[in-house]
Amino acid sequence: MNNLLEIKDLHASVIEDSLENNQKEILKGINLNIPKGEIHVIMGPNGSGKSTLSYVLSGHPNYCVTQGSAIFKGKDLLSMTPDQRAAAGLFLAFQTPVELPGVNNVNFLRTSLNSIRVARGESELNAVDFLKLVREKAKTLSFSMDMLKRNVNVGFSGGEKKRNEVLQMSLLQPSFAILDETDSGLDIDALRIVAEGVNSLRSPDFSALIITHHQRLLDYIKPNYIHVLAKGRIIYTGGAELSNQLESEGYGRLLEEAL
Amino acid sequence: MNDRNQDQALRKQLEEDSYKWGFETNIEMDYAPKGLSESIIRLISQKKQEPEWMLEWRLKAYRLWKTMTPPMWGKVRHPVIDFQDLHYYAAPKKNTAPKSLDEVDPELLRTYEKLGIPLKERAILAGVEVDENRPPVAIDAVFDSVSVATTFKKTLADAGVIFCPISQAIRQYPEMIQKYLGSVVSQGDNFYAALNSAVFTDGSFVYVPKGVKCPMELSTYFRINARNTGQFERTLIIADDRATVSYLEGCTAPQRDENQLHAAVVELIALEDAFIKYSTVQNWYPGDKNGKGGIYNFVTKRGACRGARSHISWTQVETGSAITWKYPSCVLQGEESVGEFYSVAVTNGYQQADTGTKMIHIGRNSRSTILAKTISAGKSDSTYRGLVRVLPKANGARNFTECDSLLIGNRCGAHTVPYIESKNSSAKVEHEATTSKISDEQLFFCQQRGLSKEAAIGLIVNGFCKDVLKELPMEFAVEAQQLLQVTLEGSVG
Numbered sequence: 001m002n003n004l005l006e007i008k009d010l011h012a013s014v015i016e017d018s019l020e021n022n023q024k025e026i027l028k029g030i031n032l033n034i035p036k037g038e039i040h041v042i043m044g045p046n047g048s049g050k051s052t053l054s055y056v057l058s059g060h061p062n063y064c065v066t067q068g069s070a071i072f073k074g075k076d077l078l079s080m081t082p083d084q085r086a087a088a089g090l091f092l093a094f095q096t097p098v099e100l101p102g103v104n105n106v107n108f109l110r111t112s113l114n115s116i117r118v119a120r121g122e123s124e125l126n127a128v129d130f131l132k133l134v135r136e137k138a139k140t141l142s143f144s145m146d147m148l149k150r151n152v153n154v155g156f157s158g159g160e161k162k163r164n165e166v167l168q169m170s171l172l173q174p175s176f177a178i179l180d181e182t183d184s185g186l187d188i189d190a191l192r193i194v195a196e197g198v199n200s201l202r203s204p205d206f207s208a209l210i211i212t213h214h215q216r217l218l219d220y221i222k223p224n225y226i227h228v229l230a231k232g233r234i235i236y237t238g239g240a241e242l243s244n245q246l247e248s249e250g251y252g253r254l255l256e257e258a259l
Numbered sequence: 260m261n262d263r264n265q266d267q268a269l270r271k272q273l274e275e276d277s278y279k280w281g282f283e284t285n286i287e288m289d290y291a292p293k294g295l296s297e298s299i300i301r302l303i304s305q306k307k308q309e310p311e312w313m314l315e316w317r318l319k320a321y322r323l324w325k326t327m328t329p330p331m332w333g334k335v336r337h338p339v340i341d342f343q344d345l346h347y348y349a350a351p352k353k354n355t356a357p358k359s360l361d362e363v364d365p366e367l368l369r370t371y372e373k374l375g376i377p378l379k380e381r382a383i384l385a386g387v388e389v390d391e392n393r394p395p396v397a398i399d400a401v402f403d404s405v406s407v408a409t410t411f412k413k414t415l416a417d418a419g420v421i422f423c424p425i426s427q428a429i430r431q432y433p434e435m436i437q438k439y440l441g442s443v444v445s446q447g448d449n450f451y452a453a454l455n456s457a458v459f460t461d462g463s464f465v466y467v468p469k470g471v472k473c474p475m476e477l478s479t480y481f482r483i484n485a486r487n488t489g490q491f492e493r494t495l496i497i498a499d500d501r502a503t504v505s506y507l508e509g510c511t512a513p514q515r516d517e518n519q520l521h522a523a524v525v526e527l528i529a530l531e532d533a534f535i536k537y538s539t540v541q542n543w544y545p546g547d548k549n550g551k552g553g554i555y556n557f558v559t560k561r562g563a564c565r566g567a568r569s570h571i572s573w574t575q576v577e578t579g580s581a582i583t584w585k586y587p588s589c590v591l592q593g594e595e596s597v598g599e600f601y602s603v604a605v606t607n608g609y610q611q612a613d614t615g616t617k618m619i620h621i622g623r624n625s626r627s628t629i630l631a632k633t634i635s636a637g638k639s640d641s642t643y644r645g646l647v648r649v650l651p652k653a654n655g656a657r658n659f660t661e662c663d664s665l666l667i668g669n670r671c672g673a674h675t676v677p678y679i680e681s682k683n684s685s686a687k688v689e690h691e692a693t694t695s696k697i698s699d700e701q702l703f704f705c706q707q708r709g710l711s712k713e714a715a716i717g718l719i720v721n722g723f724c725k726d727v728l729k730e731l732p733m734e735f736a737v738e739a740q741q742l743l744q745v746t747l748e749g750s751v752g
Contacts, residue, residue, distance in 0.1 A: 060703055082706035098704045101695070102722025111718060115709035151722070168708060
């Protein structure tokens with residue numbers, strides 16, 4: 001066993017003031033192992049809990065785990081704060097990246113990278129070395145210097161925000177990346193750039209969990225497994241070919257068989 | 260540790276060392292008895308070896324003060340202050356003015372060290388040569404009420420700049436004091452200004468002669484250090500025709516139980532084509548986690564742009580005090596004179612701040628800019644209160660005001676109270692205001708990228724304030740950024 005992440009019987013609820021008992025269970029027993037070096041894809045109908053899974057794994061305060069466990073690199077992931085999880089190598093590319101008015105993008109990227117480097121016991125990068133690194137990464141992602149100078153995601157188009165997420169990912173070099181619908185709303189060129197960003201990280205030490213609705217991303221990134229999530233559970237697991245089947249048939253048959 | 264445990268640990272740590280500069284120096288104090296009367300004022304005047312006219316000036320202020328009541332229009336709440344229960348004079352016992360730094364009490368020098376006065380400046384205090392490549396900073400150190408060390412006298416004297424304790428200026432330059440003291444903030448201007456005029460014990464005096472650009476930043480460290488002692492600083496800065504000066508003021512104070520009253524008065528006078536830049540970083544003890552203790556800061560700061568094309572710029576970073584009541588203002592008398600106010604006010608815990616500015620346009624084509632950033636966290640309450648008044652003769656007057664509020668958490672308050680009075684139809688007055696909140700999503704995003712919650716707040720807050728912070732001289736900009744983060748620690752639970 002060389003699992004990077006082991007999720008066992010994970011139950012989680014969203015905390016909302018508007019709900020009568022404040023909680024609504026969304027994940028209802030997730031079991032998932034992701035070995036080192038593998039790329040897994042999660043597909044499934046809207047509202048099945050895909051984004052919730054990404055938030056729970058990264059430690060969003062609006063979700064609470066009611067049952068089950070998640071072991072990351074042999075450690076209890078669920079007891080760590082979000083920044084500790086990031087330092088441990090977990091990265092989440094957000095479905096809707098937030099804007100940080102007044103916070104300069106390049107300053108944010110440097111603060112972020114140096115926080116993670118310090119947590120890993122490495123030294124901080126000075127401004128010169130950092131700029132060299134970020135320029136290089138930005139170039140491969142067709143990310144303009146203008147976008148580096150602007151405030152974080154402020155006035156960015158949807159595609160620019162997604163590319164900014166991928167830029168952060170390639171700077172931070174995580175060992176495990178969750179991409180939450182990073183491909184949604186991208187034109188074909190942007191999609192290729194995002195896919196290249198992921199592929200450039202591929203190594204025996206890098207794993208990813210890709211949440212997507214579309215088969216076309218998988219034309220560029222070949223996953224090891226595809227899981228279908230429905231009503232808070234993984235109802236089916238298959239190989240890379242499963243996406244073609246889902247693209248033509250939809251989820252209907254799988255849902256009927258499972259429920 | 261999970262999030263909640265981490266927050267608890269953080270909060271505990273904060274309660275233990277929330278005010279890291281909360282210490283007290285043991286220097287023997289020389290107190291006047293509690294209470295205020297004509298005889299106390301005579302005592303202060305005598306202790307300061309003042310001429311008779313100065314005593315009369317004080318007594319006039321005292322008589323005006325007796326007829327006045329504390330202002331009630333600010334959005335601040337505090338117990339009634341018993342003005343007869345305060346000491347109005349305290350001075351270190353060894354108050355024969357030191358002739359060299361060797362004569363300065365070593366305990367006092369250690370206090371500056373604890374205060375974190377930058378090494379370079381401590382070296383100045385210690386009389387060490389400084390790096391000639393960097394422009395020097397002169398400090399007129401105010402310890403409680405008596406200025407005990409004044410440095411860089413010679414460089415300044417060579418340029419003809421006078422920078423000395425105001426008590427010395429009263430004796431040495433009486434004609435200038437008689438001409439300018441109270442000419443911007445009169446003895447009867449308001450309750451606290453009247454009190455200050457009656458009992459002020461020291462402060463700084465600056466005169467920059469015609470055509471002189473002051474060769475260094477002038478800096479004063481104020482510090483309150485005696486129990487039950489009201490602190491009444493008086494500062495007077497005069498920039499003569501075509502003169503330029505930048506003055507920096509920064510403060511910290513020791514932790515204590517009783518509320519302390521501080522009522523300073525600062526007067527600035529800019530003559531023709533003169534420029535005065537006045538910067539403040541205020542970090543007085545804000546009170547404990549229950550809102551107990553902390554400084555009451557009732558300050559009157561006003562500048563007069565007397566000459567044509569004169570220019571006064573106020574920059575303030577207000578993070579401390581239990582109560583801040585402060586409106587650095589500009590009276591734009593000269594034609595084409597310029598007034599600026601850049602402010603960051605941060606409140607946390609139970610702090611209350613009611614701060615802003617007044618821009619009084621009198622001269623033709625006078626211009627003013629107001630940029631006020633308000634940050635509220637914890638259970639604090641912060642108000643921006645600003646007046647823009649354009650008088651009938653101020654043809655072509657122009658004002659631009661921007662007020663932005665940032666809320667952290669959901670138990671704090673932010674208020675904006677702009678007053679605009681224009682009596683000239685050619686004047687243009689603009690006001691913009693925004694209110695925003697640091698969202699959980701923003702914090703989570705930053706944490707996911709490896710930043711701690713505190714670092715995330717610091718980053719967002721510094722981004723929010725950067726247009727003001729960049730107006731500060733370099734030495735202060737760095738200090739101010741750190742202060743903002745320290746002040747807001749534990750503000751999100």
